[in-house]
Amino acid sequence: MATIQFREVTGEEDGMRLDRWFKEHYPGLSFGQLQKLMRTGQVRVDGKRVKTNARLQKAQQVRIPPLATDEKSESNAPKRAMPRVDDRDEDFLKSILLYEDKDIFVFNKPAGLAVQAGSGLTRHVDGMLESLTDKYGQKPRLVHRLDRDTSGVLVVARRRSIATALTKAFRERTTQKTYWALVRGVPKPKQARVSTYLAKYQAEDGDRMRVAKHGDNGAQHALTHYAVVDQVGQKMAWVTFKPVTGRTHQLRVHAAYMETPIIGDPKYFNVENWEFPGGIQKKLHLHARRIRIPHPNGGVLDVTAPLPPHMQQTWNLLGFDVTQYDPDIEEELGNED
Structure with missing residues (x-):
């Protein structure tokens, strides 16, 4: 029988929105279902009612009701298509690498290469980043954009917590x-x-x-x-x-x-x-x-x-x-x- 669970927010999830946290952990739970659980107080954070757009903090406890954890929820989850990774993508990204450390990649994006998917586009940086997914399954994340025809410096975070910090720097204009x-x-x-x-x-x-x-x-x-x-x-x-x-x-x-x-x-x-x-x-x-x-x-x-x-x-x-x-x-x- 399914029971109430409590899950602790990890350091990598610090700053993540609650609805996105549920999407990662319980992909079979629809947004509508989550909203209903929130309205009825069945989902709580540190014992308090919160909204779906609430930002989580490291070490907080998320209350998970039985509905979110039963087998039906998981079995009905849409199957994510595994991205097709071209063996040449990693080599190409390394060839345009300007800087890297354990947290960040910086690439010299060529003119003509799109950063993200768009109408009629099959090749773009975001898709190629799948080739740099680490052993924990974390794909590097874009933190800003360049126009397709603009070349130059493109910063990419190697994991979610770093992406959050870098995105904040762009938002607060300390960049x-x-x-x-x-x-x-x-x-x-x-x-x-x-x-x-x-x-x-x-x-x-x-x-x-x-x-x-x-x-x-x-x-x-x-x-x-x-x-x-x-x-x-x-x-x-x-x-x-x-x-x-x-x-x-x-x-x-x-x-x-x-x-x-x-x-x-x-x-x-x-x-x-x-x-x-x-x-x-x-x-x-x-x-x-x-x-x-x-x-x-x-x-x-x-x-x-x-x-x-x-x-x-x-x-x-x-x-x-x-x-x-x-x-x-x-x-x-x-x-x-």
Whole structure:
């Protein structure tokens, strides 16, 4: 006969939502069933009623009623299809590895490789991470994103508790990100910040972002600091961007908003009758160059990614020196939303 059980929250589960905790431990229990158990007080944490979105803490005791633990619940669980892991995935990920320790991987994502699954996509970083699943069955976890056509630094947590800490750093903006880009024209002034609201809309080629007004439906504040590193007359410029917020396509939209769109941007390059310079590939020239993020176990993780081949080719053609020091952006990043 099934009985009431008590399960202790482990260190790896610290900060996990209660509904997700149940999904992992009792996959046969539907969300509707869980909500009913919560409403009737049959599921409790440390003897107290909580909501399904409550965050668990290490060493807390979760009361599990018989309904959640009977054989029927487990036998009716949908069978998870085992992901297909290509033997070459691990080798590929190791070939783009910039840094690793027992908690974190940092990769230099190539341009053109998606971070997550999407319509018509069969190859992406998230799927490839299955090949790095550890002996305890824990698959490394993404903690932030890069656009498909953007190259550069991508941080991945090796387990859940590390992912929670890193995600918090991104959310609380204690992370410093530096991007390099080649833009058409030269931003004026050469060092400043762009502060707008951005909102998503549906275009023929998929989702796009637009500059919006405060109060518009779905509008979110977006703040970017930038500085010009070098330029080719008034035709093109090497710009370093330091985003404070992390909105979708933020840097690409802000560059276009300044009337200096990023070279090779298929969505936001809006200059009519502009001839693509010879010797420069028609690819997005935006690269996540560097990241500085508090390490969950102390200190600061500071990783830099070399330019992708198409941008290195352009830099060589234009005579840009990658050893040049990034201009300091003196203005404080602040905590604006």
